[in-house]
Amino acid sequence: MAVALIEKVHVFAHQSLKTELLSSLQEAGVVHLEEVRLEGFELRSFAADLSDADRTLSRLEHALGVFAAWDETGGLKRLLRPKPALSMKSKKSVLSFDHGRILDELERIESAKNERQTEARILDKEAEFLGPLRALRFPLEILRGTPTTEFRLAILPSSEVEKLSALVQERPFWFETVARDKNFVYVLLAFPRDLGNEIELVLKELKAAPVSLDVQLGKACSGDRVGDILERNEVERARLSADMAALEDKMKALAVHKTALMSVHDILLNEREKALAAGLLGETEKVICLEGWVRAADKERLASRVASVAEAAQVYFRKPLPEEEPPVILENAGIAKPFEIITGLYGLPQRGHLDPTVPLAPFFFLFVGLCVSEGGYGFLVTVLSLLYLKFGRPSKGARLFAKLALYLGLSNIVLGTLFGGWFGFPIRSLLLIDPLKDPISFLGLSLLLGFIQVWFGTLLSMVNAIRNKAFAESIVKGGWLLLLPALVLFFVVRSPLAGILAIAGASAVVLFANPSRNPLARFFGGLYSLYGISGYLSDTLSYSRILALGLATGVIGMVVNNLAQTAFKIPVAGFVLAPIIFVGGHLFNLGIGFLGGFVHSMRLQFVEFFTKFYKGGGKPFKAFRIENKYMEFVE
Amino acid sequence: MTLGLLLAILGAALAVILAGIGSAIGVGLAGQAASGVMSEDPGKFGGVLLLVALPGTQGIYGFLSGFLVILKLGLISGNVIQPTVNQGWAILFACMPVAWAGFISAIHQGKVCTSGVYMVAKQPKESVKPLVMGALVETYAVLGLLATVLLLNGVKFQ
Numbered sequence: 001m002a003v004a005l006i007e008k009v010h011v012f013a014h015q016s017l018k019t020e021l022l023s024s025l026q027e028a029g030v031v032h033l034e035e036v037r038l039e040g041f042e043l044r045s046f047a048a049d050l051s052d053a054d055r056t057l058s059r060l061e062h063a064l065g066v067f068a069a070w071d072e073t074g075g076l077k078r079l080l081r082p083k084p085a086l087s088m089k090s091k092k093s094v095l096s097f098d099h100g101r102i103l104d105e106l107e108r109i110e111s112a113k114n115e116r117q118t119e120a121r122i123l124d125k126e127a128e129f130l131g132p133l134r135a136l137r138f139p140l141e142i143l144r145g146t147p148t149t150e151f152r153l154a155i156l157p158s159s160e161v162e163k164l165s166a167l168v169q170e171r172p173f174w175f176e177t178v179a180r181d182k183n184f185v186y187v188l189l190a191f192p193r194d195l196g197n198e199i200e201l202v203l204k205e206l207k208a209a210p211v212s213l214d215v216q217l218g219k220a221c222s223g224d225r226v227g228d229i230l231e232r233n234e235v236e237r238a239r240l241s242a243d244m245a246a247l248e249d250k251m252k253a254l255a256v257h258k259t260a261l262m263s264v265h266d267i268l269l270n271e272r273e274k275a276l277a278a279g280l281l282g283e284t285e286k287v288i289c290l291e292g293w294v295r296a297a298d299k300e301r302l303a304s305r306v307a308s309v310a311e312a313a314q315v316y317f318r319k320p321l322p323e324e325e326p327p328v329i330l331e332n333a334g335i336a337k338p339f340e341i342i343t344g345l346y347g348l349p350q351r352g353h354l355d356p357t358v359p360l361a362p363f364f365f366l367f368v369g370l371c372v373s374e375g376g377y378g379f380l381v382t383v384l385s386l387l388y389l390k391f392g393r394p395s396k397g398a399r400l401f402a403k404l405a406l407y408l409g410l411s412n413i414v415l416g417t418l419f420g421g422w423f424g425f426p427i428r429s430l431l432l433i434d435p436l437k438d439p440i441s442f443l444g445l446s447l448l449l450g451f452i453q454v455w456f457g458t459l460l461s462m463v464n465a466i467r468n469k470a471f472a473e474s475i476v477k478g479g480w481l482l483l484l485p486a487l488v489l490f491f492v493v494r495s496p497l498a499g500i501l502a503i504a505g506a507s508a509v510v511l512f513a514n515p516s517r518n519p520l521a522r523f524f525g526g527l528y529s530l531y532g533i534s535g536y537l538s539d540t541l542s543y544s545r546i547l548a549l550g551l552a553t554g555v556i557g558m559v560v561n562n563l564a565q566t567a568f569k570i571p572v573a574g575f576v577l578a579p580i581i582f583v584g585g586h587l588f589n590l591g592i593g594f595l596g597g598f599v600h601s602m603r604l605q606f607v608e609f610f611t612k613f614y615k616g617g618g619k620p621f622k623a624f625r626i627e628n629k630y631m632e633f634v635e
Numbered sequence: 636m637t638l639g640l641l642l643a644i645l646g647a648a649l650a651v652i653l654a655g656i657g658s659a660i661g662v663g664l665a666g667q668a669a670s671g672v673m674s675e676d677p678g679k680f681g682g683v684l685l686l687v688a689l690p691g692t693q694g695i696y697g698f699l700s701g702f703l704v705i706l707k708l709g710l711i712s713g714n715v716i717q718p719t720v721n722q723g724w725a726i727l728f729a730c731m732p733v734a735w736a737g738f739i740s741a742i743h744q745g746k747v748c749t750s751g752v753y754m755v756a757k758q759p760k761e762s763v764k765p766l767v768m769g770a771l772v773e774t775y776a777v778l779g780l781l782a783t784v785l786l787l788n789g790v791k792f793q
Contacts, residue, residue: 345763345767443785551784559702595688600777603770603774
């Protein structure tokens with residue numbers, strides 16, 4: 001239960017050793033680098049230009065994304081597949097691989113393919129547009145008209161065709177239906193050129209829109225019909241498809257370089273990190289200076305690392321100054337370690353505050369178990385997280401999360417058996433409280449746990465106050481610690497002793513809560529702070545959610561079983577339906593139950609527990625180290 | 636069928652309907668925002684999914700309360716209990732906390748989660764903090780459910 005001791009480190013070395021020193025420190029992965037701020041030395045910093053590195057990295061990522069799209073392995077298998085190993089020593093040989101050529105080639109093929117794709121899309125659009133006009137029985141040239149007659153294609157709503165037929169009787173023009181679909185009709189109109197304006201108006205009245213084939217007319221040979229154009233289109237389209245397939249094959253052929261590109265990516269990623277780190281150094285003509293933080297436990301390792309690269313280099317350690325905010329690493333023993341996730345989500349402790357991970361762990365464990373209270377779901381989660389831990393080769397963060405899931409699964413197996421059931425079926429002989437039949441007892445249990453956590457939080461705040469030598473505050477907290485349980489005891493058993501203890505606690509609060517020297521102000525100010533009891537009350541009542549959430553999972557599990565039983569009675573289909581309802585329903589309930597249980601248990605830690613004694617806002621310790629995305633680095 | 640039974644059924648129906656409407660609105664709001672975010676980056680699906688699902692719990696609480704009433708009335712087993720008119724009213728009122736607290740809180744939770752979705756769009760690593768914000772709103776739906784369960788538990792048929 002602790003925040004690791006962190007010390008400041010300064011390293012001075014000869015300029016010529018810069019790259020080697022940084023590589024060595026990166027491999028060690030123990031320093032959190034900061035910008036050098038030494039006054040009085042004329043140190044310069046050179047912020048690195050990372051734009052080239054960033055561009056290459058994003059090109060590599062894009063190429064690998066293209067290759068990944070053809071990956072045949074399924075999602076789960078891909079998740080469980082280990083990353084290929086890469087030796088740190090092979091850096092030179094990896095970088096000698098001409099990745100630029102592969103990337104250029106791939107990008108060239110890709111852009112050629114994209115061009116074809118655009119062309120194909122245009123052809124498809126044209127085919128769609130011309131499709132209905134295939135029935136036009138004249139060659140396209142007819143649309144150019146004759147010196148006296150104009151021809152025009154138009155599309156109008158089916159309902160207007162009759163009106164058009166009627167108009168033919170009155171006016172000197174001719175029309176023919178070319179094609180029709182559900183709502184619209186394509187017509188070909190012919191009329192004397194001098195009637196153009198009048199026909200324009202008629203068409204407008206009939207809500208007709210002109211159909212222009214000018215583009216096609218421009219490309220058409222004499223005697224071409226719409227069908228001929230469409231046929232030529234199809235030939236062209238087939239050629240494009242074949243082209244695209246050939247290009248794709250070429251791209252697929254490049255996928256043999258996938259592993260090489262992955263190696264280059266990860267090596268360059270680390271070179272980029274190194275360049276970034278070099279920008280933080282302070283330099284003179286001959287000397288470089290490096291500033292950072294290191295765990296006190298890693299001091300020896302750091303010093304020997306530096307000495308192995310540069311014998312003459314000087315390493316200085318010192319304790320953090322009062323005004324400095326060292327970065328934070330949490331150090332918890334194995335079993336509490338996964339709960340650091342919860343602390344990290346709220347924010348790491350500020351300097352001088354204790355690590356809340358161990359205090360919160362047992363409560364979080366219990367609360368999730370009670371909120372979900374399902375032995376069966378706990379069993380599933382336990383098995384899945386065990387399998388993932390064994391076969392999934394998770395990264396460090398994922399491993400921690402899987403361990404947390406494992407604990408929460410175990411918590412559910414135990415508490416689900418005692419207070420809930422297995423897949424909606426309670427095991428009556430093992431039940432301590434049946435929350436459906438006796439919700440009041442379960443509510444009592446929830447509030448009792450809440451009271452314990454609130455009281456414990458107050459105790460920790462007293463410890464904090466004593467550590468910070470704020471004695472008046474610690475007496476007030478002590479007063480609350482006495483007052484709260486005594487008050488509860490007094491209302492439950494009405495013992496006069498409890499009453500006396502309550503008054504003693506209350507008087508500690510009244511006398512010490514207000515620092516004023518004026519006795520009246522001090523007394524009334526203290527009296528007012530007794531009002532804080534409403535806060536303790538509402539905090540404790542907030543834990544009633546444990547009952548509600550626990551009930552919710554149990555009842556929905558029952559509903560699922562009920563539905564499955566009902567479905568089972570349907571002849572024949574029941575044999576298929578019932579298992580689907582059972583499995584699907586319980587999986588849904590598992591998801592919703594754990595989401596609610598996790599989020600609400602977390603809220604109880606953050607809002608009800610942490611507010612008593614904890615301040616977040618510490619910055620995390622980010623070691624300068626080897627990063628990897630696609631490969632696993634080995635010695 | 637007695638008036639008492641009708642009132643009790645009305646209570647169950649209202650619990651499911653109102654909380655369900657609230658959740659539908661809430662999930663709808665967050666879902667629209669999530670789809671918008673995913674149109675830029677489909678990879679954020681995992682990060683925003685829980686935020687979209689969170690306002691859906693009120694509907695489940697309403698359904699659950701409705702189901703408790705159905706169980707209590709024996710509508711599934713076939714042994715239908717005929718409550719008196721007063722008992723019917725009691726069940727109807729007992730359903731109100733989850734119905735209304737669920738209805739309103741789901742809508743507001745939907746709004747909080749919508750903002751959360753935008754936050755995840757900009758800060759992909761912070762997908763849990765907006766969940767906690769959503770849970771702060773949900774408290775009142777949980778309390779509504781709790782009150783309804785306790786009240787239903789208190790209505791006894793002879």
